Amino acid sequence: MSDGAPRRRSVLLISGSTRAGSVNSAVIATAAALLPDGVDADVYDGLLLLPHFVPDHDPDELPPSVADLRRRIAACDAVFLTTPEYAGSMPAVLKNLLEWTVGGDEMSDKPCGWANASAPPGRAEATYEGLSATLRYTDGNVVDAACVAVPVARDRIGPDGLVDDPEARAAIAEALRQLLLASG
Ligand SMILES: Cc1cc2nc3c(=O)[nH]c(=O)nc-3n(C[C@H](O)[C@H](O)[C@H](O)COP(=O)(O)O)c2cc1C
Numbered sequence: 170m171s172d173g174a175p176r177r178r179s180v181l182l183i184s185g186s187t188r189a190g191s192v193n194s195a196v197i198a199t200a201a202a203l204l205p206d207g208v209d210a211d212v213y214d215g216l217l218l219l220p221h222f223v224p225d226h227d228p229d230e231l232p233p234s235v236a237d238l239r240r241r242i243a244a245c246d247a248v249f250l251t252t253p254e255y256a257g258s259m260p261a262v263l264k265n266l267l268e269w270t271v272g273g274d275e276m277s278d279k280p281c282g283w284a285n286a287s288a289p290p291g292r293a294e295a296t297y298e299g300l301s302a303t304l305r306y307t308d309g310n311v312v313d314a315a316c317v318a319v320p321v322a323r324d325r326i327g328p329d330g331l332v333d334d335p336e337a338r339a340a341i342a343e344a345l346r347q348l349l350l351a352s353g
Pocket of ligand 1: 186187188190191192193194252253254255256257258287288292293
């Protein structure tokens with residue numbers, strides 16, 4: 170029974186970079202810090218724990234890391250991603266994560282957004298088009314207003330590991346606001 174308090178919501182935040190000192194992971198940490206009151210951040214930390222996707226897996230006996238991923242997607246109200254471009258597309262580790270979500274219903278209609286932090290502006294556009302297309306294949310609800318280009322140069326990461334550019338921070342916050350609007 171509801172106690173009348175507003176329901177807490179959460180956003181699953183995923184960086185496609187595994188690099189120490191990653192700009193994309195700094196954007197994800199910044200997004201976590203910018204979420205409004207009442208919204209929890211779940212910063213995904215399992216990218217390198219996921220085995221390669223194999224279609225033959227019994228859906229009732231998924232590897233623990235995959236079960237954890239799916240549980241976290243099911244539990245969140247929205248998903249927000251960033252990724253570097255590697256050789257013209259998203260890194261294989263991120264595509265692998267998304268392949269593991271196909272066939273489950275956790276992503277069904279889940280509001281999804283992204284921030285393209287690639288700098289200088291105009292980089293990685295095809296990669297983010299591809300990310301949106303893949304998210305649609307997973308049945309995610311790609312919220313256009315929550316998909317933004319926010320170029321972040323490496324020297325705009327502060328000592329706290331967060332993006333210190335006010336314009337970029339405002340754009341990330343607005344993308345998250347749009348994502349949460351779409352999540353009801
Ligand atoms: C193996 C590899 C391939 C890359 N391929 C591209 C590319 O195709 N296009 C591009 O714009 N940048 C490419 N880059 C540069 C990265 O996308 C860029 O450095 C990015 O900012 C790294 O993100 P991170 O700081 O979050 O790790 C590549 C980097 C690596 C290591």
